[in-house]
Amino acid sequence: MRNRAWxxxxxxxxxxxxxxxxxxxxxxxxxxxxxxxxxxEPMIKDFIGTSFNFMYKTYTTDRSDSKYKCKYSPNKNRNYxxxxxxxxxxxxxxxxxxxxxxxx
Amino acid sequence: xxxxNLILDNTGNWSVKGNFLMYKKLQNIPxxxxxxxxxxxxxxVRLPNQVLKLTKAVMKLGVEFYFTTPEYSNPKVEIxxxxxxSHYLFAYSRPQFFYGFxxxxxxxxxxxxHWMEKEKCFHLLKxxxxxxxxxxxxxxxxxxxxxxxxxxxxxxxxxxxxxMYRDIQINxxx
Numbered sequence: 001m002r003n004r005a006w007x008x009x010x011x012x013x014x015x016x017x018x019x020x021x022x023x024x025x026x027x028x029x030x031x032x033x034x035x036x037x038x039x040x041e042p043m044i045k046d047f048i049g050t051s052f053n054f055m056y057k058t059y060t061t062d063r064s065d066s067k068y069k070c071k072y073s074p075n076k077n078r079n080y081x082x083x084x085x086x087x088x089x090x091x092x093x094x095x096x097x098x099x100x101x102x103x104x
Numbered sequence: 105x106x107x108x109n110l111i112l113d114n115t116g117n118w119s120v121k122g123n124f125l126m127y128k129k130l131q132n133i134p135x136x137x138x139x140x141x142x143x144x145x146x147x148x149v150r151l152p153n154q155v156l157k158l159t160k161a162v163m164k165l166g167v168e169f170y171f172t173t174p175e176y177s178n179p180k181v182e183i184x185x186x187x188x189x190s191h192y193l194f195a196y197s198r199p200q201f202f203y204g205f206x207x208x209x210x211x212x213x214x215x216x217x218h219w220m221e222k223e224k225c226f227h228l229l230k231x232x233x234x235x236x237x238x239x240x241x242x243x244x245x246x247x248x249x250x251x252x253x254x255x256x257x258x259x260x261x262x263x264x265x266x267x268m269y270r271d272i273q274i275n276x277x278x
Contacts (some may be wrong), residue, residue: 012130013132015130016130019130028119032259033150034149034150035148035149035150035174035175035191035194036191036194036240037173037174037175044130045130045133045150046129048129048130048131048133048150048151049150049151062147102277
């Protein structure tokens with residue numbers, strides 16, 4: 001069940017939640033989107049492709065409560081240190097191997 | 105002519121709602137519509153890969169098509185040729201489209217020239233071109249550490265834009 005599609009779905013939910021919170025709040029509502037269009041009252045879709053969208057894709061922050069948090073997992077309350085072997089590091093190694101063999 | 109032909113895959117992200125072909129990325133974003141038997145694609149910088157795929161698909165269909173600004177998906181916005189011209193130029197200055205169209209073998213400037221010929225709005229080009237060249241393409245700031253000007257756009261794009269006005273005039277003659 002918890003495959004890549006599920007993880008992306010949960011990530012999208014998180015990003016939508018964060019962007020919606022940002023688009024609602026604040027007194028300064030004008031926003032220039034990536035198409036260089038000035039929008040008076042931006043909605044969620046107006047933030048797609050902006051730096052906010054990419055920034056909000058992360059699930060960790062500098063704060064201690066989320067710094068070592070496990071991503072969208074049932075065990076997310078159990079902290080663990082990310083300096084071990086994890087998906088991100090495995091992916092870097094995998095891409096390096098692909099490049100060495102001329103597959104990428 | 106049917107927008108259902110342009111649903112590119114079975115992922116469920118593509119859909120037809122009303123007069124628009126939509127792509128879902130967080131929310132449904134309009135990608136294409138048909139007016140007077142002409143396909144109009146939204147040149148949307150939010151979804152560059154999907155726009156390029158759609159362009160490829162429309163090229164395969166062999167029909168007449170042009171691009172337009174995503175602002176026109178909003179029925180509140182009045183149609184103005186200035187908006188479309190500036191958006192054509194702005195989108196072409198983005199690296200995703202500049203290199204992407206080159207990769208799929210599509211000449212955006214030629215398409216742009218044909219659209220201007222159709223709408224008879226060549227007199228609006230010079231003003232918009234100068235504006236985009238100054239405000240977007242040649243936008244820079246001075247780095248006091250290295251004593252150099254740092255440009256937002258890459259060198260390839262700046263060089264292309266410096267001769268683009270002449271290219272459009274040549275395309276118009278041909």
